[in-house]
Amino acid sequence: MARLCSQCKYYTNGDETTCPKCNIPMQFTLLPPPGANAAPLVIDRNSIPHRVRARDMAPSPSWSVWDLFRSYRASRALIATPLAIIMIICGAFFGWGKDDVYARFDRIQVGMTEKQVRDILQPPRRGKYSTPEWYKRPIVDNDGYDEVDITENGLTLHLEFMDGRLTFKSVESVETAGR
Secondary structure, three states, X not given: OOEEOOOOOOEEOOOOOEOOOOOOEOEEOOOXXXXXXXXXXXXXXXXXXXXXXXOOOOOOOOOOHHHHHHHHHHOHHHHHHHHHHHHHHHHHXXXXXXXXXXXXXXXXXXXOEHHHHHHHOOOOOOOOOOOOHHHHOOOOOOOOEEEEEEEXXXXXXXXXXEOOEEEEEEEEEHHHHOO
16 A cells, blocks of 8 residues: 655555654555656456446337427427517517507607607618608708608607707697598
8 A cells, every 4th residue: 555754755655654754654645656657547448347328219110290299398499489489470460569659759858859859759670661751851950940740650740849959749640630
């Protein structure tokens, strides 16, 4: 058994339990002597017991709907994917997440600049919607009085600007405006 002195680093492979130099108990070690390299470990492959590997799933000659359902159910990501696709399609089709015209109108405050108002009334960026005509108009004059009427979803927003700032806002339905 190899032993090593913790003070003077005396190393022995014999049966000594105390250091002959320091006269203190020696410690058991599995390491080689200080300054020497360890011998490579030789493993005899024949002495290692053979492990049986898990059986691979053999492809069956036919499949059933039940087998498909079981494999589909095993992956939770596959279950969530069709639900996410359906929600995205419904959101695009029904306009979920699109602000209501009244909600956007309520966010507009008197005293805002024309750019701040345009950022609130920004048109939808979805492919099936066209850019409203009012969004293509030039920016209102920063000097003097200017009016903008915006018609969207059957409502008309009337905005008045003075020196580039909003001074008045109103909303009315297209049906009541024609009366």
